[in-house]
Amino acid sequence: MGKVTDAGFVKGFIRMADDGWNLGFHERNGGNLSYRIKEEEVEGIKECFAPAEWKEIGTEVPDLAGEYFLVTGSGKYFRNVSLDPEDTLAIIEVDDAGKMYRIVWGLKNGGRPTSELPTHLMNHEIKKRLTDGRHRVIYHAHPISIVALTFLLPLEDKVFTRELWTTMTECPIVFPAGVGVVPWMVPGGREIAIATSEKMKEYDLVIWAHHGMFASGADFDLTFGLMHTAEKSAEILVKVFSMTDKKRQVMSSADLRKLADEFGVVLPEKFLD
Ligand code: 13P
Ligand code: ZN
Numbered sequence: 449m450g451k452v453t454d455a456g457f458v459k460g461f462i463r464m465a466d467d468g469w470n471l472g473f474h475e476r477n478g479g480n481l482s483y484r485i486k487e488e489e490v491e492g493i494k495e496c497f498a499p500a501e502w503k504e505i506g507t508e509v510p511d512l513a514g515e516y517f518l519v520t521g522s523g524k525y526f527r528n529v530s531l532d533p534e535d536t537l538a539i540i541e542v543d544d545a546g547k548m549y550r551i552v553w554g555l556k557n558g559g560r561p562t563s564e565l566p567t568h569l570m571n572h573e574i575k576k577r578l579t580d581g582r583h584r585v586i587y588h589a590h591p592i593s594i595v596a597l598t599f600l601l602p603l604e605d606k607v608f609t610r611e612l613w614t615t616m617t618e619c620p621i622v623f624p625a626g627v628g629v630v631p632w633m634v635p636g637g638r639e640i641a642i643a644t645s646e647k648m649k650e651y652d653l654v655i656w657a658h659h660g661m662f663a664s665g666a667d668f669d670l671t672f673g674l675m676h677t678a679e680k681s682a683e684i685l686v687k688v689f690s691m692t693d694k695k696r697q698v699m700s701s702a703d704l705r706k707l708a709d710e711f712g713v714v715l716p717e718k719f720l721d
Pocket of ligand 2: 478479588589590635659660
């Protein structure tokens with residue numbers, strides 16, 4: 449039985465935190481990350497667990513009963529995760545009713561899981577159900593250009609999806625379902641968790657106006673790649689809008705259809721008129 453920090457999924461989690469910090473997605477304690485741990489991975493480290501007391505999640509996630517998650521701590525800085533994972537991260541267990549959690553490892557100097565735990569867990573619950581358990585990673589970041597666009601574009605799924613898709617050709621292939629947008633709301637609670645998880649029924653990327661973005665994926669590479677790709681497209685878009693409000697040429701709906709055919713992805717009709 450190895451140390452928790454020797455486990456492959458913990459190493460992958462820490463590498464992703466470093467990558468996000470290096471790309472400027474995480475000022476101060478901005479952003480949070482969670483991973484739904486596989487049963488066999490839990491078995492490999494269970495001996496290291498020291499369960500603390502049960503606490504309210506702040507919402508209900510019955511389909512996650514008995515699951516374990518690796519999560520970032522509230523107020524912890526992404527730039528410190530690789531330096532001291534036992535201080536900045538926690539493994540939590542969800543109770544049989546999906547209403548309470550307890551810390552079983554980490555946060556050695558005290559603290560609690562991310563304040564966005566309700567959103568993380570409600571997103572995990574939706575994605576576990578809708579992807580047959582494939583999705584395991586939920587990632588929240590504060591990427592600059594995505595946030596900048598929420599001051600310029602109408603806060604509509606279709607507008608953001610079309611703008612991001614048509615700015616960088618790989619976007620419709622990387623996120624064929626599109627992007628959801630949640631209007632400005634107070635972060636950290638059940639209300640924004642419900643709004644976000646509703647959008648996660650349809651999309652793997654959900655923007656929080658004037659705040660940041662959530663991404664969901666099967667593993668660390670795919671989830672990080674999703675955030676990175678959408679933010680890169682947004683960065684190009686910000687540069688274009690900085691030069692002009694009139695694009696001389698842009699991909700058409702017919703172009704998007706051709707792309708979808710060639711790459712074997714299905715783009716929702718509602719984004720193609
Ligand atoms: P936490 O430090 O509680 O994770 O909060 C950071 C954040 O980005 C809130 O939306
Ligand atoms: Zn945030």
